[in-house]
Amino acid sequence: MKFGTKAVHAGVAPDPTTGAIMTPIYQTSTYVQAAPGDHKGYEYSRTGNPTRNALENAIAELENGKYGACFGSGMAAIDCVIKMLKPGDEVISTNDLYGGTYRLFTKIYEGFGIKFHFVPMGDLESVKTKVNANTKLIWVETPTNPMMNIIDIEAMAKIAKAAGALLAVDNTFATPALQQPLDLGADIIMHSVTKYLGGHSDVVMGALVVKDKALSERMYFIQNSSGAVCGPMDSFLVLRGLKTLSIRMKQHCINGKEIANFLKDHPKVDKVYWPGFESHPNHEVAKKQMSGFGGMVSFTLKENTIAAATKVLSGTHLFSLAESLGGVESLLGHPASMTHASIPKEEREKTGVVDSLIRLSIGIEDAEDLIDDLKKALA
């Protein structure tokens, strides 16, 4: 089945009691049992809820996985993965990482005795040199946020396998519409569902998808034990969002390309980060593992100051200045002071997050209008 068809039908079936075509919002905490243990598969909504389960199945199917688990946020989903580890275990992660993930790893889990190595994963050798007997997890984010670096998932899967470690991929930016990490050898897929999967900037949610049964049991055990689940109303909203994921991503890709090309030729713009350019250092890998380059574009200004960036950031009308990404409406953000403020200046500048860096989450509006908006703000 092609992806567009799957996006509409995955995980959902008419409600057995009424025939309702849309999965009902089972806004309930508990389920009545006829006799102790005699129930219809649901006991308590932290453990399982039919609306959430429909969504978990849908996301698992879209990722070509078998088991899905949804959480109250993307961070809660990442938290579940790290809880699969023990003190003394080591993680190798990309150095150009979502700020919240970096904070969770360094400010919380280092304190629990887990060791994290942050390396530029475009360079396979830098990963291999960190592998040792304690390596239990390789954490990949691709494309990366906000520098749009591309990491070779297949190559990482080989390194992880040889090390006896799990490979987890944060697939938030690409979504299964553009990239299927499990098919490339990953063990775990993580999503900030808040972004493209939800797609309408109205829900905060996370998800994990795995293929392996034993791994799924660890995942569900932690999901139920730690309890960071999402609610049925939010699950319903995301089930609705998923139906248009395929067509939304197509439009995000079209607009991303138009705007990246517009920025590249603009006299005030210095660098443009978009994996679709042939000059992008990892363009070949992007072409190999992605079916489109998405709607995220970052750029810097020739005048590399916060003041110059601020002029652009407050000069747009269609692009709203806000955190987050992946919604139908266009947003722009300033990583140095917003999403990446929790990373020390020295660290962030090493990865390219300089003062004038602006990140665009390009929506599904008409590209001409978006370009017009940026033109005025840059002027």
Ligand SMILES: *Cc1c(COP(=O)(O)O)cnc(C)c1O
């Ligand atoms: C937003 C985001 C997260 C965190 O997800 P939340 O839903 O905000 O908790 C993790 N990774 C990436 C790439 C993100 O963009």
